[in-house]
Amino acid sequence: MAMDGKTASADPQLQQFIEIESQKQKFQQLVHQMTEVCWEKCMDKPGPKLDSRTDVCFVNCVERFIDTSQFILNRLEQTQRSRGSFSDSMTD
Amino acid sequence: MDSFGSDFSAGGAGGKMDTGTIMEQVKVQIAVANAQELLQRMTDKCFKKCIGKPGSTLDNSEQKCIAMCMDRYMDAWNTVSRTYNSRLQKERARM
Numbered sequence: 045m046a047m048d049g050k051t052a053s054a055d056p057q058l059q060q061f062i063e064i065e066s067q068k069q070k071f072q073q074l075v076h077q078m079t080e081v082c083w084e085k086c087m088d089k090p091g092p093k094l095d096s097r098t099d100v101c102f103v104n105c106v107e108r109f110i111d112t113s114q115f116i117l118n119r120l121e122q123t124q125r126s127r128g129s130f131s132d133s134m135t136d
Numbered sequence: 137m138d139s140f141g142s143d144f145s146a147g148g149a150g151g152k153m154d155t156g157t158i159m160e161q162v163k164v165q166i167a168v169a170n171a172q173e174l175l176q177r178m179t180d181k182c183f184k185k186c187i188g189k190p191g192s193t194l195d196n197s198e199q200k201c202i203a204m205c206m207d208r209y210m211d212a213w214n215t216v217s218r219t220y221n222s223r224l225q226k227e228r229a230r231m
Contacts, residue, residue, distance in 0.1 A: 058155050061162075069166060071220070076173050079209070079216045083181055087212065090185060090204045094211040102212055106219040 078106050178209045 082105035086098050153161075186201035187194075194202075 055155050058158065061155075061159050065162065065166060071224075072170055073173075075213065075217045075220055076177060078220065079213045080177050080181070082216060083209070083212055087185070087208065090182075090201065090208040092204060094208055094215070099211075099215055102215045103219045106216050107223065110220070110223055 078109055081109065082106060174213070178206060181209060182206060 082102050085105050086101035088098075182202050182205035185205050186198050
């Protein structure tokens with residue numbers, strides 16, 4: 045999304061609305077994605093109830109998925125930094 | 137999509153739509169998109185789980201399996217959503 049001052053003519057209420065909805069949508073999208081990934085890992089034959097073992101598997105699956113994503117991000121950042129070439133663009 | 141014909145009438149007689157109207161419509165479209173996403177993924181997963189060899193009809197046991205699969209998929213979706221949400225909460229508190 046454009047962050048330059050030129051978009052100031054847009055309705056601020058609308059802008060805030062879009063920002064919030066975008067956040068919500070990102071959340072929803074990740075929930076869809078993780079449900080799909082963890083379904084493959086955790087679900088055997090669908091039974092009449094979600095048994096507690098499977099439920100725990102889903103919880104762990106989500107936590108480890110996020111850990112994995114963060115680990116990869118951190119490691120990429122580190123390797124970039126030690127290599128130096130893109131380090132300036134990677135710092136925030 | 138005829139059912140969303142309100143797109144044309146809700147804005148009044150031509151020209152600019154007010155912010156409230158736009159926000160309402162965006163919300164509806166987001167809800168529709170999310171429902172479609174869920175439907176598509178659920179169909180995919182439950183077809184895989186329940187239809188071993190596609191026969192000439194969707195037989196009774198397959199229908200029962202699909203019904204259960206749908207319910208379990210929703211359970212899974214809710215568990216994932218809850219877990220992700222509390223994780224975000226925790227991380228926000230840490231910052």
